[in-house]
Amino acid sequence: MPHIAHAPILRKQRWGDYYLFTFRAPALASEANPGQFAMIRVNETPYPLLRRPISLHAKEGEAIEIFFKVAGEGTSLLARKNEGETLDVLGPLGRGFDLDIPLEGKTAYLIGGGRGIAPLFFLGCELGAKGAFVKVLYGGRTVADLPVRDKFENAGLEIVCSTDDGSSGYRGFVTALLEVEIAGRRPDVLFVCGPDPMMRACAGIAGRHKVPAQISLESIMGCGFGACWGCVHRIRRSGEAKWRRICEDGPVFAAEEIVWDEEL
Amino acid sequence: MADLTADLGFLKLRNPVLTAGGTFGYGTEFDRFLDLSELGGIVVKGLYYGPREGNRPPRLVETAAGLINAIGLQGVGVEAFAAEVLPELRRRETTIWVNVCGSDEYEYLRVIEFLDAQDGLHAYELNISCPNVRQNGLCPALNPRWTFDLVRAAKAKSRRPLVAKLSPNVTNIAEIAKAAEEAGADGISLINTLLALAIDADTRRPKLRNVFGGLSGPAIKPIALRMVYQVASAVKIPVIGMGGIMTGRDAVEFLIAGARAIQVGTANFIDPAAAGRIVREIDEFCDARGIARAADLVGTLIV
Numbered sequence: 217m218p219h220i221a222h223a224p225i226l227r228k229q230r231w232g233d234y235y236l237f238t239f240r241a242p243a244l245a246s247e248a249n250p251g252q253f254a255m256i257r258v259n260e261t262p263y264p265l266l267r268r269p270i271s272l273h274a275k276e277g278e279a280i281e282i283f284f285k286v287a288g289e290g291t292s293l294l295a296r297k298n299e300g301e302t303l304d305v306l307g308p309l310g311r312g313f314d315l316d317i318p319l320e321g322k323t324a325y326l327i328g329g330g331r332g333i334a335p336l337f338f339l340g341c342e343l344g345a346k347g348a349f350v351k352v353l354y355g356g357r358t359v360a361d362l363p364v365r366d367k368f369e370n371a372g373l374e375i376v377c378s379t380d381d382g383s384s385g386y387r388g389f390v391t392a393l394l395e396v397e398i399a400g401r402r403p404d405v406l407f408v409c410g411p412d413p414m415m416r417a418c419a420g421i422a423g424r425h426k427v428p429a430q431i432s433l434e435s436i437m438g439c440g441f442g443a444c445w446g447c448v449h450r451i452r453r454s455g456e457a458k459w460r461r462i463c464e465d466g467p468v469f470a471a472e473e474i475v476w477d478e479e480l
Numbered sequence: 481m482a483d484l485t486a487d488l489g490f491l492k493l494r495n496p497v498l499t500a501g502g503t504f505g506y507g508t509e510f511d512r513f514l515d516l517s518e519l520g521g522i523v524v525k526g527l528y529y530g531p532r533e534g535n536r537p538p539r540l541v542e543t544a545a546g547l548i549n550a551i552g553l554q555g556v557g558v559e560a561f562a563a564e565v566l567p568e569l570r571r572r573e574t575t576i577w578v579n580v581c582g583s584d585e586y587e588y589l590r591v592i593e594f595l596d597a598q599d600g601l602h603a604y605e606l607n608i609s610c611p612n613v614r615q616n617g618l619c620p621a622l623n624p625r626w627t628f629d630l631v632r633a634a635k636a637k638s639r640r641p642l643v644a645k646l647s648p649n650v651t652n653i654a655e656i657a658k659a660a661e662e663a664g665a666d667g668i669s670l671i672n673t674l675l676a677l678a679i680d681a682d683t684r685r686p687k688l689r690n691v692f693g694g695l696s697g698p699a700i701k702p703i704a705l706r707m708v709y710q711v712a713s714a715v716k717i718p719v720i721g722m723g724g725i726m727t728g729r730d731a732v733e734f735l736i737a738g739a740r741a742i743q744v745g746t747a748n749f750i751d752p753a754a755a756g757r758i759v760r761e762i763d764e765f766c767d768a769r770g771i772a773r774a775a776d777l778v779g780t781l782i783v
Contacts, residue, residue, distance in 0.1 A: 217512055220753070257750065262545040262698040262726065267750060306752070438540050438547065439749035441512075443505040445551045446540035459534055459554060464509075 218309050218441060219243040222302045226279060231363035233286045234331070235295050237303070242278040244307050250339035251312025251432055251468045254282070255440035257304035258293040267306060268294065269437045269463070271335040271409075280305075283364060285331040309440050310467050313339055313407055313430050320347040322404040325397065327353045327418055329390055329410025330361050335432055337364065339407055340373045350374065353397060355390025355410070359383040391417040398425055408432065408471075419471035429471035435462045450475035482766035483773040484759065486520055486741045488718045490641035490666045491603055493520035493575060493741060496774060497731065497759045500722050500745035501526055501579030501605060501645070502551070503696075504755075506565045507572070513752035518759055520741060521575035524561070526607050528581045529590050531557040535612065541678045541687040546699030546724075547746055548676045550612045550690035553581055558594045570600025577603045579645070581610065585630055589637045596639045606634050606665075609647035609672035611694045617675040621647040624659035631663035643667040643720060646711070648700075649675045653707045654714035661715045668711055669720035669743065671704045697746040698724040705737050712738025712779060726754070728761020735777040 223239040230236075244254065255267035268290040274281035286295050297303060313335075324343050326336040333354055340350050352375040356362045359379055368375040377385030378393040386393045391414055394406075398421065406429035408418045415431050422429035438444030442464030451460040451473050460466070484495035494517075501523040504510060516522060534554025541548045556564070561578075569576060578595055582588030588606070595601060608630055611617035620626040621644070631644050644660040646653065648671040657668050673694025678687040686692075704723020712719045721739030725731050726747045734742045747754040766774055 220513075220751075264542055265545055265547060265697050265746070265750065266542050436538065436540055436542075438549070439752070441752060442509050443503065443752070444540070444549070444749050445534065445554050446537075446549060448534070448537055448539065448554070459537075 217247065218307055221305045223280070223305050224302050225297060225299050228297070228299050232360055234283070234363045235286070236273065236281060236283045236364070237297070238276075238279050238281050239303050239305070240278055241280050241305055244305065245275050245278050245280050248272050248275050248280060248308040249312040250315070250342050251335050252308040252310050253440070253467065254280075254305045254307030255309060255437070256282075256294060256306075258290050264290050264293070266438060267440060269440055271432070272308065272338055273334045274338050274341070283331065283334040283337075306440065310463055311465065313432070313468050315342065315346065317405065319343060321349070323349045323351070323401065324405050324407060325351050325353060325394070325403040327390055327394055327406060327408045327410070329355050329414040330357075332410030332414075332432075333364060335409055336407065337367060337371070340368060341371060344371075344373060351376065351397065351403070353378065353390050353393050355379070355393065355414070357381065389417075390414065391421065394418060394421055398427070403427055406430070416476045419474060419476070422471050430468050431471050431474060432468045433462045433466050433474070437463050439463070482763050482771060483775070484763060486775060488667060488740055491575060495520045495759050495762070496735065496739075496741040497755055497762070498523055498577070498720065498741055498743045499748060499755050500743035501607065502553075503745040503748045506561065507569050507576070508565065510748070510752055514756040517573035518756045519574050521577055521602065523577040523579050523605055523743065524569075525555055526553045526579040526581040526610065527555055527558050527561055527591060528553065528583065529558055529587050529594065531555065531560065536689045538687065538689055541693070543676075543678055543695065544699060546695050546697035547749075548678055548688060548693035548695050549673070550688045550693035552612050552690065553610060558591055562594070562598050566598060566600060575602040576600060577605050579605045579607045580634070581607045583613070585633055588630065588634055592634055592638045601640060603641040603643060603666075604638060605643045605645050605669055606631060607645050609645050611647070611649065611673060611675045611692065612690060617649055617692060619647055621645070621656060621672070622650055624655050627656050628659040628663045631660045631665050635664035641666040643669050645672055646670040647672050648703060648707055654710050657711040657715050661717050665717060667718045667720060668715060669722065670711060671700070671707050671723045674700055674703065696724070698726055700724050701730060705733060708734055708739050709737040709781060725758065728758050728765050731758050731762055732765050732777060735774065736779070736781050738779040738781070740775070740778050
């Protein structure tokens with residue numbers, strides 16, 4: 217059940233264009249699951265008009281964390297909020313990662329590209345608590361795109377990084393790193409969030425290695441709760457491809473359900 | 481507490497606040513956020529006879545104080561609506577209106593015929609004005625003759641009150657409204673969205689896959705008010721006004737312009753409890769000014 221909360225910002229952290237906000241929202245926190253998101257209103261005036269979908273990065277008691285990158289007007293306004301101010305938050309929303317699968321003693325690889333790392337911290341903590349062996353593959357263009365890597369280590373989660381320019385960790389795309397890691401140890405499940413081409417490549421790798429993968433899609437959203445039908449993606453279920461709502465039917469889908477080529 | 485009842489002649493509403501078709505899903509999506517019995521009514525998302533795919537994404541783009549959409553009326557069709565949604569929806573204590581669509585006159589009439597056989601509906605809103613289903617926003621409401629013919633045929637078929645939803649993309653809105661009135665419409669609702677285009681200057685491409693879409697939100701309110709005023713001055717049947725209503729005060733402006741009821745649209749996306757809040761804000765507006773009946777505001781523009 218989603219709630220609208222006026223949540224006080226407890227802590228604001230910044231690394232360049234990346235921000236991490238911690239806010240107090242007890243009702244939201246008590247119901248939030250990894251992979252879900254919140255719709256956040258960035259200002260009081262009608263421009264920008266719509267709330268912004270932001271995925272939930274962590275849950276700590278009655279507090280929720282969000283991690284985002286300034287990408288446009290909405291996130292730019294959000295980034296200007298300060299500790300002590302309140303956020304108008306609607307959530308939790310969406311169908312998060314499916315954790316109703318065998319996890320005890322299983323190996324899960326979590327692949328995050330850039331700000332796509334956001335939901336994977338919440339997920340990694342939850343998977344760890346369920347007895348899964350978690351390895352996080354965190355990729356960015358350069359080392360500055362990996363601001364929350366230490367957080368995973370501090371939480372006891374194994375993390376391997378990649379950068380396109382080799383400034384940190386493996387030199388190359390995180391998808392290439394995934395190929396290397398998968399050759400070393402085949403995981404039981406993959407969880408992926410990042411830019412579309414990266415997720416599409418991960419889906420292909422998962423398919424070739426016959427590893428089930430759950431992919432968290434992103435979209436502009438009108439409402440975030442299934443009413444406007446603005447955020448659709450092509451999804452094939454039982455042989456039938458349809459436009460399904462990322463906000464309500466997702467944002468997490470099984471890799472094999474996602475039709476990447478929209479021309480089809 | 482003011483008397484908020486709205487008498488449309490063909491239907492009495494608890495208050496003048498309805499939700500606009502296409503912005504409120506099939507209604508039950510909003511149970512999580514507000515009590516539908518607080519509303520004058522809800523207008524269910526446009527229904528064709530069969531299921532409909534809708535347009536390819538991107539379907540939405542935000543603009544200054546507005547939103548351009550090209551959803552393309554994706555929907556489940558009347559049979560699935562009657563089987564899966566209506567049994568639950570009709571338990572809500574509010575009036576339920578269906579936004580009726582068709583790709584031709586035959587389909588509009590089939591939809592009405594099917595819905596006429598279902599219990600628990602109160603009125604139809606004939607969607608003759610969606611800009612997103614044909615090239616260049618073509619729709620029946622662009623032409624008084626097309627409007628007259630379709631409304632007359634639909635009214636002859638329907639056992640329920642029928643309101644024609646008009647397009648703002650015309651030169652003379654009063655002429656279209658009069659055509660709908662002469663054809664037997666029980667009311668007029670307006671405005672549907674304004675045909676619009678958003679461009680990405682870097683790629684030189686339209687921001688919507690459909691190229692054009694329909695603009696809604698606060699940006700269009702002044703145009704909507706003007707058209708509601710023109711139509712309410714031209715016809716005797718009740719007018720239902722909409723276009724960028726975000727607050728009770730916005731709603732009151734539409735009543736003053738001549739609307740007997742209003743619809744809340746884009747606001748539902750930002751505040752899913754908006755329609756209920758707007759009911760309370762109309763009440764507060766009236767109370768603060770000693771207005772006993774909200775209906776007394778209707779058509780009171782002083783010029």
